[in-house]
Amino acid sequence: MAVTGQLTQTRESVVQRARDMRDLVRAEAAESERQRSLSTPIVDEMWSNGLMTACNPAIAGGADPSFAEMIEAWLEMAWQDGSFGWTGIANLPSSFAAASYLPDEGFAEVFTDNGNHVTMGGQFAPNGQGVVVDGGYRLTGAWNFGSGTGHAQYIAAGFIPLDNGEMRWISEGIPELMVAIMPRAEVTFTDGWHVQGLKGTGSFDYNVADVFVPAYRTFRLFSREPLRGTSPAGRMGMMPVTAAGHAAWALGVAKSMLDDVEELAATKYRMSDVGDSLASRPTFQRSLAHHVAAWRAARLLVLDAFSTAEAAVAEGDELTPAMRADMRVAAVYATDVARECAQWAHLAAGTTAIREGSRFERAFRDIFTGTQHAFISEKVAIDSAQVWLGIVEDQFAL
Known part of the structure; x- marks a missing residue:
């Protein structure tokens, strides 16, 4: 019982670390947008309360959290501010992957030597x-x-190894794809982050030219070992962790807009409503019920899909293509639902939602920027359905 209680406390604390940052993140949201990267007070607090390393293995300062805990923490972060949440699903999984999969020498250099x-x-x-050399x-x-590179000390970069000018293959039809971990000083940044939404994420463009990366600071992109x-x-790999992050992020931003329009409704009057508040309109009531229910259903689907696969792996089962x-x-579904909820909330809020710098306006820009990501695109749904239908045995990139 003591062990169970300790694990429960650890899991709760990761979500609570994010929740404890609400006031600070709200106060710093405009400054993060202005400097196009998370403000220093937010980054410092993420380090101070342990949120920055929360998803890491314990040996790397983390809590080895469950999928449910990661999802709820990311959802909370995105609810506070889209840029804060997006950085959470960038920085935290990146360090999780490096801490989990780097060879011992690379782990010591990157993590242990830096405390x-x-x-x-x-x-x-x-x-x-990456040209293969000695x-x-x-x-x-x-x-x-x-x-998340705006405040990162190490930069991750995916690459294709070339051995004597040829790609390497893990098995038939599956190329070897690698990730390099490089100190910031070895990377050239070219900015590029002038965008509609998610302005505060420090998502800058970067490049390298003929930089030597030791093999011990690389790992396979699709590693599950x-x-x-x-x-x-760790035994499920980066793709599920990244997918959980995108789902949680979209749900969090949409939830902020649903909550805000519900709060606004009691005091919102439109010129055409003849003295009736938004909350008193049956059409608003019906639409609120529909969108809140859709959001709740999407959240439960996400938790069920990830927790089911996680439980099977925890029991020693193989992570199947269907899982x-x-x-x-x-x-993908949670993202689609979140986008629809956000659009409805924005329309229902009327002119309140278009005030520049407001939480409503920022969330609307963020949701329609973040949902452009290829990771939750239509192609992902098609690839997944082909696995379900037996058209293909597997899609290695899922």
């Missing part, structure tokens, strides 16, 4: 080429939308 005080961001898509790779490439950590997430498809579809 686990390591913020990591970047782009895991294989937009670079002891590692000569890496060249350019990456866009390096989320963690060298550290006790949570099933991976279930999780990816849940993330």
Whole structure:
């Protein structure tokens, strides 16, 4: 019983760490947007309360959290502010992956030697080429939308290894794709982050040219063989963790808009309403019920899909293609529902929602920026459905 209680306390504390930042994040949201990266007080508090390392294995200063806890923490962060939440689903999974999969020498250099005080961001898509050389790779490439890099000490960069000019293959049809972890000083930033929404995420473009990266500071993108950590997430890989982050983020931003329009409704009067508040209108009441119910259903679907797969892996079962498809579809569906809820809330709020710098206006810009991401695109749903239908046995990128 004592162990169970201790684990419960740890799981609750990760979500609580995020919740405790509400006042600070609200106060700093405009400043983060102005400087196009999370403000220093927010980053400092994430380190002070342990949120920055919360998703790491315990040996890297984390809590080895469950999927449910990660989802609820990210949802809370996105509810507070879209940029804060997006940075959470960039920095935290990046350091989780590096801490879980880096070889021992790389882990010691990046984490242990820095007292686990390591913020990591970047782009895991294989937009670079790494020429295989003695002891590692000569890496060249350019990456866009390096989320969370504005305040990161180490930068992640996905790449394709080239051995004597040829790609390497894990198995038939599955190429070897790698992730390099580089100190910030070795990376050239070219800015590029002038966007409609998610302005405060520090998602800058960057590149490297013929930079040597030792093999011990690289790991396979689709690895499910963690060298550290006790949570099933490490044995499920980066794709489920990233999918959980996108689902939670979209749900969090949409929830902020649903909550705000519900609060506004009692005092919102439109010229055409002849003295009736927004809350008294049956059409608003019906639409509020529909969208809140849809949001709750999407959240439960996400928790069910990820928790079901997590439980199977925890029991020693294989993470099947169908399980991976279930999780990816849940993330796509939750994103679609969240976008619809946000659009309705924005329309229902009327002119209140268009005030520049307001929480409503910022959330609306954020949701329609974040949901452009390829990770929760229509293609992901199609790839997943093909697995369900038996058209293909597997889609390795799910």
